[in-house]
Amino acid sequence: MTSADSAARSLDRAAEEYRTFVGPGEQYDVFSAMQFNLLTALGLREHHTLLDIGCGSLRAGRLLIPYLRSGHYFGLEPERWLLEQGIRNEVSEALIALKRVTFAHDRDFRLTAFGRNFDYLIAQSVFSHVPAAQIDRCFAEAAEVMTPSSVFVASFFEGPEDYRGSATVVRAEFRFATIVALAERHRLVCERLAWPHPDGQQWLVIRREGGTFTVPPFGDHTRVANLERELAACTRRLEKLERHPYVRLGMRLSRAGRWLGFLVRVFTRPLTQKPRR
Numbered sequence: 372m373t374s375a376d377s378a379a380r381s382l383d384r385a386a387e388e389y390r391t392f393v394g395p396g397e398q399y400d401v402f403s404a405m406q407f408n409l410l411t412a413l414g415l416r417e418h419h420t421l422l423d424i425g426c427g428s429l430r431a432g433r434l435l436i437p438y439l440r441s442g443h444y445f446g447l448e449p450e451r452w453l454l455e456q457g458i459r460n461e462v463s464e465a466l467i468a469l470k471r472v473t474f475a476h477d478r479d480f481r482l483t484a485f486g487r488n489f490d491y492l493i494a495q496s497v498f499s500h501v502p503a504a505q506i507d508r509c510f511a512e513a514a515e516v517m518t519p520s521s522v523f524v525a526s527f528f529e530g531p532e533d534y535r536g537s538a539t540v541v542r543a544e545f546r547f548a549t550i551v552a553l554a555e556r557h558r559l560v561c562e563r564l565a566w567p568h569p570d571g572q573q574w575l576v577i578r579r580e581g582g583t584f585t586v587p588p589f590g591d592h593t594r595v596a597n598l599e600r601e602l603a604a605c606t607r608r609l610e611k612l613e614r615h616p617y618v619r620l621g622m623r624l625s626r627a628g629r630w631l632g633f634l635v636r637v638f639t640r641p642l643t644q645k646p647r648r
């Protein structure tokens with residue numbers, strides 16, 4: 372390999388890092404579509420305003436920024452390098468300027484930093500990494516920027532025990548009751564939302580107490596999508612099983628056994644058949 376090849380390879384790696392930093396690289400597009408589809412299924416239209424909390428490398432922004440009207444997409448992301456790579460590789464500086472996108476880089480969930488309310492808020496794969504105190508902080512700020520008709524969707528890993536650490540981690544699990552209690556502290560109402568998530572996270576829909584937003588019925592579609600996901604996982608497991616050396620040996624032996632049985636039947640038939648009269 373020449374030094375030019377190796378330089379090109381390391382550039383490719385750097386270019387891909389902004390994708391793998393936020394999740395599995397091969398599913399980057401799926402996570403984009405999942406968020407866009409969820410928000411539009413919940414009624415997001417181009418004239419609404421959206422705050423993308425922890426917008427990362429614009430995995431959702433790459434679809435939402437072109438869709439929304441100019442000045443309607445807002446992103447909060449503490450990792451500047453990640454956002455810069457996302458802008459460069461997914462949307463372009465020109466689109467950011469055309470759509471008058473606003474970004475903030477606060478690390479303390481200061482949603483009020485934008486100085487305005489939002490119709491829709493999303494925090495995808497953010498609560499799945501942070502301690503409870505930060506979720507509490509995010510809810511406190513969300514309550515300040517939500518109107519009675521606003522809706523906030525967030526995903527989290529539901530588990531039997533709460534993550535009790537104070538650091539950001541690869542996987543933080545919480546009980547649903549804990550999240551509900553955190554939301555209630557800020558007069559927010561939190562419910563489970565039946566929408567597929569490739570990571571197995573649980574979606575939440577969060578509203579202000581006495582809020583007017585109603586979730587449209589999309590249960591059947593979700594059931595089908597979940598069943599399709601399970602079917603795909605089973606097919607992958609079956610394919611893996613079929614490639615296992617013991618299984619392949621077993622299948623060969625079984626085929627050989629069937630042949631042997633057939634040959635035995637053919638060659639022993641003259642001996643076992645009753646002679647015709």
Ligand SMILES: C[S@@+](CC[C@H](N)C(=O)[O-])C[C@H]1O[C@@H](n2cnc3c(N)ncnc32)[C@H](O)[C@@H]1O
Binds near residue numbers: 449450
């Ligand atoms: C797994 S990534 C998900 C990114 C994005 N939501 C997506 O779907 O691609 C988690 C993101 O949350 C961001 N994050 C972590 N702590 C944050 C905080 N206190 N405020 C806002 N974003 C935060 C990280 O920098 C990272 O970009």
